[in-house]
Amino acid sequence: MAKHEIKSPIPGTFFRKPSPDEPPFKERGDKVAKGDTIALVEVMKTFHEIKADVEGTIVSFPVEDGEPVTAGLTIAELD
Amino acid sequence: MPAQRPIKTILIANRGEIACRVNRAAKELGLRVVQVVSEADVDSLAARLADEVKLIGPPAAAKSYLDTDAILTAAKESGADAIHPGYGFLSENADFADAVEAAGLIFVGPSGDTIRLMGDKAAAREQARKVGVPTVPGSDGVIADMDAALELAEAVGFPVMIKAAAGGGGRGIRIAEDAEAFRKLAPQAANEAKSAFGDGGIYVEKVIERARHIEVQVLGDGRDVVHFFDRECSLQRRRQKVWEEAPSAAVDDDTRKRLCDAAVALARSVRYRGAGTVEFLFDDETGAFHFIEMNTRIQVEHPVTEMICGTDLVAGMIRVCAGAPLGVTQADITRQGHAIEVRLNAEDPANGFMPFPGVVSGLKLPEGEGIRFDHMLYEGYAIPPFYDSLLGKLIVWAPDRPAAIKRLQEALVDLEICGLPTTAPLFAALARNADVQANAVHTRWLEPWLEHAADTLTKQGETTT
Numbered sequence A: 001m002a003k004h005e006i007k008s009p010i011p012g013t014f015f016r017k018p019s020p021d022e023p024p025f026k027e028r029g030d031k032v033a034k035g036d037t038i039a040l041v042e043v044m045k046t047f048h049e050i051k052a053d054v055e056g057t058i059v060s061f062p063v064e065d066g067e068p069v070t071a072g073l074t075i076a077e078l079d
Numbered sequence B: 001m002p003a004q005r006p007i008k009t010i011l012i013a014n015r016g017e018i019a020c021r022v023n024r025a026a027k028e029l030g031l032r033v034v035q036v037v038s039e040a041d042v043d044s045l046a047a048r049l050a051d052e053v054k055l056i057g058p059p060a061a062a063k064s065y066l067d068t069d070a071i072l073t074a075a076k077e078s079g080a081d082a083i084h085p086g087y088g089f090l091s092e093n094a095d096f097a098d099a100v101e102a103a104g105l106i107f108v109g110p111s112g113d114t115i116r117l118m119g120d121k122a123a124a125r126e127q128a129r130k131v132g133v134p135t136v137p138g139s140d141g142v143i144a145d146m147d148a149a150l151e152l153a154e155a156v157g158f159p160v161m162i163k164a165a166a167g168g169g170g171r172g173i174r175i176a177e178d179a180e181a182f183r184k185l186a187p188q189a190a191n192e193a194k195s196a197f198g199d200g201g202i203y204v205e206k207v208i209e210r211a212r213h214i215e216v217q218v219l220g221d222g223r224d225v226v227h228f229f230d231r232e233c234s235l236q237r238r239r240q241k242v243w244e245e246a247p248s249a250a251v252d253d254d255t256r257k258r259l260c261d262a263a264v265a266l267a268r269s270v271r272y273r274g275a276g277t278v279e280f281l282f283d284d285e286t287g288a289f290h291f292i293e294m295n296t297r298i299q300v301e302h303p304v305t306e307m308i309c310g311t312d313l314v315a316g317m318i319r320v321c322a323g324a325p326l327g328v329t330q331a332d333i334t335r336q337g338h339a340i341e342v343r344l345n346a347e348d349p350a351n352g353f354m355p356f357p358g359v360v361s362g363l364k365l366p367e368g369e370g371i372r373f374d375h376m377l378y379e380g381y382a383i384p385p386f387y388d389s390l391l392g393k394l395i396v397w398a399p400d401r402p403a404a405i406k407r408l409q410e411a412l413v414d415l416e417i418c419g420l421p422t423t424a425p426l427f428a429a430l431a432r433n434a435d436v437q438a439n440a441v442h443t444r445w446l447e448p449w450l451e452h453a454a455d456t457l458t459k460q461g462e463t464t465t
Helices: B016-028 B045-049 B068-078 B094-102 B112-119 B121-130 B146-156 B179-197 B253-269 B302-309 B313-321 B401-414 B424-432 B446-464
Strands: A004-007 A012-015 A037-043 A046-051 A056-060 A074-078 B009-012 B032-038 B052-057 B082-084 B160-168 B171-176 B202-206 B211-221 B225-237 B240-246 B273-283 B289-295 B338-345 B362-364 B371-375 B390-398 B416-418
Touching (some): A037 A074, B009 B068, B016 B371, B016 B390, B032 B045, B082 B313, B094 B112, B121 B160, B121 B253, B121 B289, B146 B179, B160 B179, B179 B202, B211 B253, B225 B302, B240 B302, B240 B424, B273 B313, B302 B313, B302 B338, B302 B371, B338 B401, B338 B424, B390 B401
Antiparallel strands (some): A004 A074, A012 A037, B160 B171, B160 B202, B211 B273, B225 B240, B240 B338, B273 B289, B362 B416, B371 B390
16 A cells, blocks of 8 residues: 655644643554544644544654644655 | 933844834834844844844744743843833743843833732732722632632622633633533633643633623823723634724713723822733623723734824833833823724634635735734745734724724725735625624624624635635
8 A cells, every 4th residue: 555645734833742741642553544633733823633534554753743844744654 | 210221222022013013113212123033033024124133042932932031142142221022922921021120121011010910810800909990790819719619609690700810811711601510610720720821820700791892001100100091802703802993982981981090090009110901891781891901011902092092102111111201191192083903814714714824925005094004014925833823903093983994994905915814804894794883792792793704704705815
């Protein structure tokens, strides 16, 4: 199966955790279902959930937690 | 009397449209302007307007615009003698105000102690009561135990608001509809306040179902205080103001005088220095008003007051904080006509107000008599996604309210911000609305209206982008 990329639809700051004190939504190797929340992007003080648009297994997170992202940037790769 | 401390160089510890606004006031006063910027704001309009730009950190506000040490270092390196905090960020942070003064610089705002007193919303309520200013029925100060709190909530009558003492500006508020909800929500609110503000103190206020938000602008020099009349900001979404007017068309002159006198009494009781706003809820049915909180800074909506009073509040606050006396008496301050401000945010009103920063590919600003646009835009500017979505404020003035609404409609037609969605279509729709035209609104009017107005906003959005 080809790798599937999940992209951020908006620019902002990328977060893998629902809040700083909580564990990440997903880890590498986790299976995800369509509609699962993978990460948050904070844009102008509003948090936007990034959801999986297909089912699969997470291969990588190309962006570090807390880093800025641009619209269209890949934030997770699924297998 | 405090000694005059002349300012030659002022550092602006803020960004966006308010940094540009402070810059303009500073230039009028003949001051040199130092602008601090995060890495995301190097190309901002505020940076372009400044005499000197100091980079203070990465985009995240916690590491730049909220970093006291970085700002004080920039002030020292650039030879600034004063710091203007704008609104938001460190503007109501008492420790920051103290640190600025301890570094031998002027903080353009009240003393740290005044910010501390008024920033504790429960203590501010007590102070208001002490000077005879009516407050919203509720608890005396911070609630110590939950059983007593419940008894009090039952006494004032549900629904009640549970508010964080360290909150303000609409943050940290919960509404309990009945005793059962109160038992669940009050401890939650206390925990949340503890983690969000570092202070778990909460207090209780009765919910006034149909209230207007009316506020009074004050300016003090640490000895005397004057007011610049009232504003009405009843059109709110998620407790954030979107449309503001001066004066309120809903209060008569007798009520206006009582509101303004109450605000001055409160500010005078704390020997207020700088520009401040005393906020009230006004009940149309009973004609009663209740103090809610005081904001110890310049506010977003200050231009409507400037338009009706013909004054520069930002220059005024800089002057008094440099030790100059007010220089005006209450009798000197008059008002004329009616002003309206609308907040242009980088949000799509047709899509749940989703914020979307983009590049300003084209810009046409409305011009003419009675039109002012305070903003941070230029053609080609890439709006950074890291801060709030306010792009600018369209302010109109006319001899009366209907004429001001008409002028707003015309100015909105002339305004073009291309490349990104803005809240302009919302204001075009509101200006056409019969309730808005009749000023038959209250703080909970806008949100229900938005639910069935979404379709018209979509159509507007398509024609203007």
